Amino acid sequence: MYNHRIIEQKWIQKWAEGFVDYSLDKQISDDKKYILVEFPFPSGAGLHVGHIRSYVAQDIKARMYRMQGQQVLYPIGWDAFGLPTENYAIQNNISPAIATADNINNFKKQLAVLGLSFDWSREINTTDPKYYKWTQWIWLQMFKAGLAYQDTTQVWWCEELKTVLANEEVIDGKSERGGHPCTRVPLRQWMLAITKYADRLDKDLETVDYLSVIKTQQRNWIGRSEGVQLKFQIANSTQFVEVFTTRIDTLFGVTFLVLAPEHPLLNKITTAEYQSQVQQYHEQTKSKSDLDRQQEKYKTGVFTGAYAIHPLTGKQIPIWTADYVLMNYGTGAVMAVPAHDERDREFAEKYNLEIINVITEQNILENSESYNSLSTTEAKLQLTQELTNQNLGQQKIQYKLRDWVFSRQRYWGEPFPIVWISEHDYKMLSGEITEFLPPKAITREVDDILQYAVPLAISDLPLELPEIESYIPQGLGDGPLAQAKDWVEVWYNIITGQAISRQNPRPDNTWVEGMRETDTMPNWAGSSWYYLRYIDPNNDEVLADKNLLQEWLPVDLYNGGMEHVTVHLLYSRFWHKFLYDIGVVPTQEPYQTRIKHGMILAEGGVKMSKSKGNTVDPIEMVESFGADSLRVYEMFMGPYDEAIAWDTKGLIGCSRFLKRVYQWVEDIKSDNLEPIQDQNKLDYDINYLIQKITQDIDNQKYNTCISSLMEFLNSYQKQNIQIDYIKQYLKLLAPFAPHLAEELWEMLGETTSIHQSQWPQYDETKLVQSKIDYQIHINGKMRDIVTVSADATEHGIQAQVLNSPKVQQILNSNTPKKIIVNQAKKIVIIIS
RNA sequence: GCUGGUGUGGUGGAAUGGUAGACACGAAGGACUCAAAAUCCUUUGGAGGUAACUCCGUAACGGUUCAAGUCCGUUCACCAGCACCA
Numbered sequence: 001m002y003n004h005r006i007i008e009q010k011w012i013q014k015w016a017e018g019f020v021d022y023s024l025d026k027q028i029s030d031d032k033k034y035i036l037v038e039f040p041f042p043s044g045a046g047l048h049v050g051h052i053r054s055y056v057a058q059d060i061k062a063r064m065y066r067m068q069g070q071q072v073l074y075p076i077g078w079d080a081f082g083l084p085t086e087n088y089a090i091q092n093n094i095s096p097a098i099a100t101a102d103n104i105n106n107f108k109k110q111l112a113v114l115g116l117s118f119d120w121s122r123e124i125n126t127t128d129p130k131y132y133k134w135t136q137w138i139w140l141q142m143f144k145a146g147l148a149y150q151d152t153t154q155v156w157w158c159e160e161l162k163t164v165l166a167n168e169e170v171i172d173g174k175s176e177r178g179g180h181p182c183t184r185v186p187l188r189q190w191m192l193a194i195t196k197y198a199d200r201l202d203k204d205l206e207t208v209d210y211l212s213v214i215k216t217q218q219r220n221w222i223g224r225s226e227g228v229q230l231k232f233q234i235a236n237s238t239q240f241v242e243v244f245t246t247r248i249d250t251l252f253g254v255t256f257l258v259l260a261p262e263h264p265l266l267n268k269i270t271t272a273e274y275q276s277q278v279q280q281y282h283e284q285t286k287s288k289s290d291l292d293r294q295q296e297k298y299k300t301g302v303f304t305g306a307y308a309i310h311p312l313t314g315k316q317i318p319i320w321t322a323d324y325v326l327m328n329y330g331t332g333a334v335m336a337v338p339a340h341d342e343r344d345r346e347f348a349e350k351y352n353l354e355i356i357n358v359i360t361e362q363n364i365l366e367n368s369e370s371y372n373s374l375s376t377t378e379a380k381l382q383l384t385q386e387l388t389n390q391n392l393g394q395q396k397i398q399y400k401l402r403d404w405v406f407s408r409q410r411y412w413g414e415p416f417p418i419v420w421i422s423e424h425d426y427k428m429l430s431g432e433i434t435e436f437l438p439p440k441a442i443t444r445e446v447d448d449i450l451q452y453a454v455p456l457a458i459s460d461l462p463l464e465l466p467e468i469e470s471y472i473p474q475g476l477g478d479g480p481l482a483q484a485k486d487w488v489e490v491w492y493n494i495i496t497g498q499a500i501s502r503q504n505p506r507p508d509n510t511w512v513e514g515m516r517e518t519d520t521m522p523n524w525a526g527s528s529w530y531y532l533r534y535i536d537p538n539n540d541e542v543l544a545d546k547n548l549l550q551e552w553l554p555v556d557l558y559n560g561g562m563e564h565v566t567v568h569l570l571y572s573r574f575w576h577k578f579l580y581d582i583g584v585v586p587t588q589e590p591y592q593t594r595i596k597h598g599m600i601l602a603e604g605g606v607k608m609s610k611s612k613g614n615t616v617d618p619i620e621m622v623e624s625f626g627a628d629s630l631r632v633y634e635m636f637m638g639p640y641d642e643a644i645a646w647d648t649k650g651l652i653g654c655s656r657f658l659k660r661v662y663q664w665v666e667d668i669k670s671d672n673l674e675p676i677q678d679q680n681k682l683d684y685d686i687n688y689l690i691q692k693i694t695q696d697i698d699n700q701k702y703n704t705c706i707s708s709l710m711e712f713l714n715s716y717q718k719q720n721i722q723i724d725y726i727k728q729y730l731k732l733l734a735p736f737a738p739h740l741a742e743e744l745w746e747m748l749g750e751t752t753s754i755h756q757s758q759w760p761q762y763d764e765t766k767l768v769q770s771k772i773d774y775q776i777h778i779n780g781k782m783r784d785i786v787t788v789s790a791d792a793t794e795h796g797i798q799a800q801v802l803n804s805p806k807v808q809q810i811l812n813s814n815t816p817k818k819i820i821v822n823q824a825k826k827i828v829i830i831i832s
Numbered sequence: 833g834c835u836g837g838u839g840u841g842g843u844g845g846a847a848u849g850g851u852a853g854a855c856a857c858g859a860a861g862g863a864c865u866c867a868a869a870a871u872c873c874u875u876u877g878g879a880g881g882u883a884a885c886u887c888c889g890u891a892a893c894g895g896u897u898c899a900a901g902u903c904c905g906u907u908c909a910c911c912a913g914c915a916c917c918a
Contacts, residue, residue: 213912216836220914227918245918258918299916324916334918342833343916400917562912636856638844643911650844653856659871704846707855714855775851780899782851818898827850829898 002662004626004655008739012113020753022117024071031070034552035062036531036591038560038568039077039124041523042103044088045610047110049618049646053634054559054597057702059116060635061557063735064697066117067759073552074117075534077124078104082523086412090471096412097465100127110619114627115738117755122537126526131533132414133462134543135525138575140417140455141582146439147193150453153405157185163473164409188444190407190416190519194574198222198399200588201573210594211641214565221566223400228384229331230393232257232308234269235316241265241308244330244398248387249379252368253337253358255348257308257319258301260327261285269319271305278302278321285323299324299347311392312369322347330398404571406522409479411471413520417456417463419492419499420444425512426452433457433497454514457497463516481518488516527568528575531555531590543584550586558591561599569594595700598642600634605645616646628737629655635702635736657710658740661733664717665726665744673720683766685712686725690762693732702736709733723748728760774821776801777829778810786828794821801828 011019035058040051055076062074080100089096104125111118124131142148156165160180164187175182194201202222205215227246234241241257259266261282270278281302301322308317324343325334338348338355348355358367363376371379387393407416426441433455442453456463466487471480482488490499491506492514499514500507529543535552536544560569569591576590601607602614609615621630633651638644667673676682689712696705709732727748734741734754745754769790774797776784784806788797798819801807807830820829 213836217913220835223914223917225917243918247918324918326917329917331918336918341918343918346916398917400914566913636844642838644844647844647857649857656871657856663871703844704855707846710855777850777899780850780897782899785851820898822850825848825850827899829850831898 002659002740004628004658004739005623007743008113008115008622008627011739011742012115015753020755022066022072022119023121024073024119032073032552033062033065033070033557034073034531034555035065036534036555036558037076038558038564039079039527039530040107041079041082041084042100042107043084044099044103045615046106047618048600048608049616049621049634050597050600050608052114052618052630053600053640054561055111055116055118056114056631056634057597057640057700058557058559059118060697060702060735062117063738063755064694064759067731067734067755067757069758073122073534074119075122075124076111076116076118076120077122077530077534078107078126079523079527079530080104080125080127081413081521081526083408083410083412086410086471089412095467096471097127113619113622115631117738122534124530124533124537126523126530127412129462129464130540132526134533135414135521135529136417136456136461136463137458137543138529138579139414139521139525140436140458140461142192142578143418143438143453143455144436145578145582147196147578148406148438148442149191149193149440150188150442150444151191151403152186152188153191154184155187155189155405156182157187158182161473187409189405192404192406192574194404194571195399195401197574197577198224198401199397200577201401201570202399204573204577204589208589208592208594210591211596213562214569214594214596217562217565218570221401221570223398225398227396227398228387228393229396230311230335230387232311232317232335234319235307235309237269239265239269241269241319241333242331243333243335244396245335247337247340248383248393249365249371249376250337250340250358251312251335251383252365252371253339253356254310254317254335255338255354255356256317256336258325258334258336258344258347259304259319259321260325260332261321261323262327263321263332265333266304266321269304269306274303274305278304281321299343299350301347301351303351311387311390318353320347320351328402329400404524404574406525407519408522409473409518410520411465411468411480413523414525415463415465415481415520416517417461418453418517419456419490419514420446420451420517421454421492421512421514423450423452425492425494425514426454428512429454429494431495433493433495436497451515453517454492455497456499457493459496460498465520479518479520481516481520488518490514490516524568524571528572529579531558531572532579532585546586549584553585553587554589554592556592558594559597560594562596565594565596596641598638598640598644600637601643601645603646603648608646616648621648621651625651625655626658626739628658628740631738632658632706632736636706638703640700640702654706657706657713658737660713660717661737662740662744664713665730665747667717668720668723668726669747671720674718676719676721680770682716682719682721682725683763684769685715686728687762687766689732690728690760691767694759694762697735706736709736730754731757731760772826774801774826774828776804776807777827778807779831783807783810797821797828801830 037054037058058074062072065072085096085099089099126132139148158165158175158180161175165175165182174180202219202224205218225246227244228248229242229244231240231242241259243257266278299322301320304319304321306319308319310317324347325332336344336347338344338353339357340359345355356367358365359376360366365371365374365376365379371382374382384395436455444451466484468480468484470483473480486501486503489502491502491504491511492499493511495510532544532549536548539545572590576585577588579585580588606614618630629651633654636654637650689708692708693705696702712729730741730744731754738755742754771787772790774786774788775782776786784804786801786804788800792800798821816830818831
């Protein structure tokens with residue numbers, strides 16, 4: 001009898017004792033495979049059946065590739081910084097570090113019973129100072145390169161929770177947790193200039209094999225658009241307004257300009273008469289959140305009293321301000337073409353502005369002076385040329401992508417390796433630390449005093465999080481770290497960049513007063529480069545050895561969810577490109593292939609959630625049915641990349657299948673089965689199975705692997721087939737049900753691990769059949785099957801087909817008009 | 833609104849343009865059992881026929897083809913992402 005508990009415990013132990021060895025050879029040639037699954041956030045809720053689906057799927061690949069003789073890197077680690085742990089820690093009055101350690105232990109305990117072949121010797125943890133030393137190191141390189149800077153952005157502030165919240169944490173102006181009201185406040189934040197890489201992030205998508213949906217989503221997010229930036233002179237003034245347009249062909253249809261309410265020129269050009277209403281409108285929009293602005297049904301705006309001069313016609317056109325124009329895209333001003341732009345039309349109709357049609361239905365220009373009767377494409381070219389010649393405009397590429405807001409006013413994140421010093425002291429900097437200064441100094445004002453950001457010495461890394469009394473945020477702009485006065489107030493060395501607490505006496509006059517940065521990094525930081533650390537997880541000298549990076553990069557297969565396709569995937573590609581630029585990594589792209597896994601939903605097709613009480617505990621499933629059954633079921637339930645509802649009944653079915661496999665091997669051993677019915681068919685079937693499983697694993701079609709294994713068992717479970725065939729079968733089963741396959745392998749007398757045996761190869765000659773079944777389609781309908789020997793000529797096949805009684809009956813002594821013999825598809829078509 | 837994607841039995845789903853519904857779940861009947869569980873066997877898209885078998889059937893309508901779940905067009909429904917991006 002198949003007892004999953006005994007078998008699985010036995011092999012977990014034997015494997016742990018070294019019965020299998022997945023360690024990697026030092027020699028790595030072309031046949032390496034780096035398989036990466038998104039490392040989990042170790043939440044208090046524990047492992048989810050959804051985690052398991054992707055880990056098992058990639059485990060199956062890892063196991064097959066190893067059996068095929070490849071070097072496989074299949075690592076795991078913890079993405080452990082972040083708000084949920086911090087909140088959990090606050091609620092339970094423990095430190096986030098302890099909460100994290102507990103949660104990781106729990107996750108590890110759960111993962112240990114699933115038969116996953118992770119390389120635990122490479123385990124990493126983003127909250128480990130040995131790890132975040134390098135997160136801080138990379139960030140310092142970006143600081144040095146001028147990619148890190150500070151800017152004031154609008155952030156969500158929740159007075160009740162005394163904290164800044166991320167956009168995702170605010171729903172309809174209320175906090176996701178507790179539903180407290182939130183407001184938008186301006187706050188100075190660290191930013192990373194990802195937009196400088198927008199072009200490469202877009203273009204280099206051509207060089208990688210991501211699923212096309214993933215590429216599309218990345219492209220949409222980056223939002224590249226080509227157009228023209230051009231200048232409109234303000235009437236009776238020397239000022240110009242710049243606008244960006246992708247439709248320069250509609251230039252003659254411009255009947256007004258619109259500036260965003262925050263546009264810096266607005267006050268300067270507004271005439272005295274209109275000052276008050278423009279001001280009032282600006283105040284109005286300020287009080288509205290982005291959300292309100294978006295949700296507004298009708299467009300609003302006011303006239304400025306000013307006019308611009310059309311660059312080609314010289315006509316005067318009114319200038320308006322309206323909040324449907326966004327300050328943070330393009331130039332914050334648009335040339336309105338109401339005839340050919342929906343938003344402009346709506347606005348023009350509301351305020352009775354002129355509408356001039358300049359494009360016909362056939363996409364030909366009209367009302368456009370000398371450009372009339374040109375196609376839009378041709379007009380774009382010519383107009384761009386003309387404006388460039390007149391020095392009024394030039395081609396321009398715009399991106400929707402915004403720079404990355406890179407600070408959080410929270411505790412549980414990487415501290416910035418930054419100290420703020422006075423202007424006077426900044427000018428005193430000399431020696432090695434000056435090499436790490438950004439091209440443009442970064443400053444802030446505190447109580448009207450200017451402070452300069454200076455980098456910490458590399459030798460001071462990691463800059464560890466201090467222990468603090470309370471993790472509760474203290475007030476706007478001050479993260480919990482601000483409480484740690486001993487930590488924040490430092491002596492900073494103006495030559496070396498080292499910092500020590502001001503609790504110590506000032507060593508000498510090369511040490512100046514400084515304040516550490518009290519913001520922390522967002523949890524996207526640690527996950528932006530973790531795949532590099534797996535390659536060389538214990539290196540203290542560099543983030544990873546160059547030769548090892550050369551050998552293992554890029555990641556061959558990166559598996560993850562669609563929810564990370566825009567943010568995480570884009571951020572890590574950005575960091576990787578930066579590291580490439582400074583010579584740290586040898587490739588331009590981190591991931592060669594990116595695939596997605598589908599979500600597992602609760603029974604009934606809704607999302608699993610604790611609050612709904614519809615979650616499935618994977619460990620309970622392991623206890624009841626075994627890890628092998630759980631693995632097989634999660635692969636069998638449906639196409640791997642699609643969302644699918646959990647069904648414990650289906651798991652029971654898979655458990656039944658494994659029981660039957662066990663029974664089959666027992667029966668073979670005790671010799672109480674029927675003899676083989678058809679050796680040729682068996683040869684064909686086993687070879688076909690090998691071929692199919694090998695291909696299907698490669699193509700992520702795990703569900704059909706399982707059904708093929710079931711089919712083979714259904715056909716042969718009563719026949720006394722040769723032990724060799726059983727062994728082949730077990731090898732094919734091994735990646736899916738590693739414990740059971742190992743047990744049965746041992747039962748058949750093997751003394752070494754099945755997981756280190758060689759993956760079966762199919763024999764092509766066995767897949768060629770001596771007799772072929774031809775399906776006979778008559779007028780498109782399948783009418784008969786005629787078995788013909790494989791070496792028959794086309795003529796012979798035709799004769800045999802026409803001889804079939806069934807065919808004769810249907811033909812009813814008519815002569816067929818046409819006979820097609822399709823060798824590859826084994827189809828004969830007769831038209832009567 | 834835009835961009836992708838998906839529509840197949842009671843359910844999850846299979847099907848390089850070539851036997852639609854593999855495999856599994858569920859259900860019904862049967863065997864074993866004092867009984868139950870487990871296991872095993874049979875049936876299981878719809879309609880008609882004693883039967884061999886016939887006809888219909890892959891969201892809807894049209895098209896291409898000897899042949900369409902699959903390719904093309906239109907429509908509808910659902911899912912995901914983006915959303916005043918000039």
